[in-house]
């Protein structure tokens with residue numbers, strides 16, 4: 001388990017990630033706030049980036065695709081996070097604009113690592129994972 005939560009009836013909850021428990025060396029952290037209702041974020045894949053995603057507040061729905069295979073994960077602040085492996089197309093949204101997502105990743109930001117077109121992703125995925 002990567003996220004440990006410590007609940008205290010008198011003072012509230014505390015969550016902790018020991019970096020030694022991550023499967024990668026964390027090189028970057030970013031967070032997402034102010035979810036705009038009716039719009040989804042993501043809608044891309046990364047060729048090499050690995051990320052650990054946690055929801056700090058609210059509730060966020062993640063749609064994860066490996067090629068055309070789809071998995072839906074709903075995360076709240078009470079859950080552990082999800083590891084998103086390279087080659088995964090992701091789309092995510094929240095019905096609560098104040099939701100907060102925190103992401104830890106194994107690389108610096110590089111736009112060249114993104115695949116932002118669905119058809120291009122499907123071609124890339126079948127060459128890299130299905131042949």
Ligand code: T46
Pocket residue numbers: 028030032041042043046051053084090101103109
């Ligand atoms: C993912 C989810 C959870 C930067 O300049 N530096 C950065 O470190 C990042 C992450 C983004 N940006 C710029 C690039 C774009 O112009 O910020 C803009 C929005 O970035 P992006 O399209 O990556 O944002 P999201 O919220 O759609 O997706 C991000 C991650 O990229 C994605 O891999 O899993 O958050």
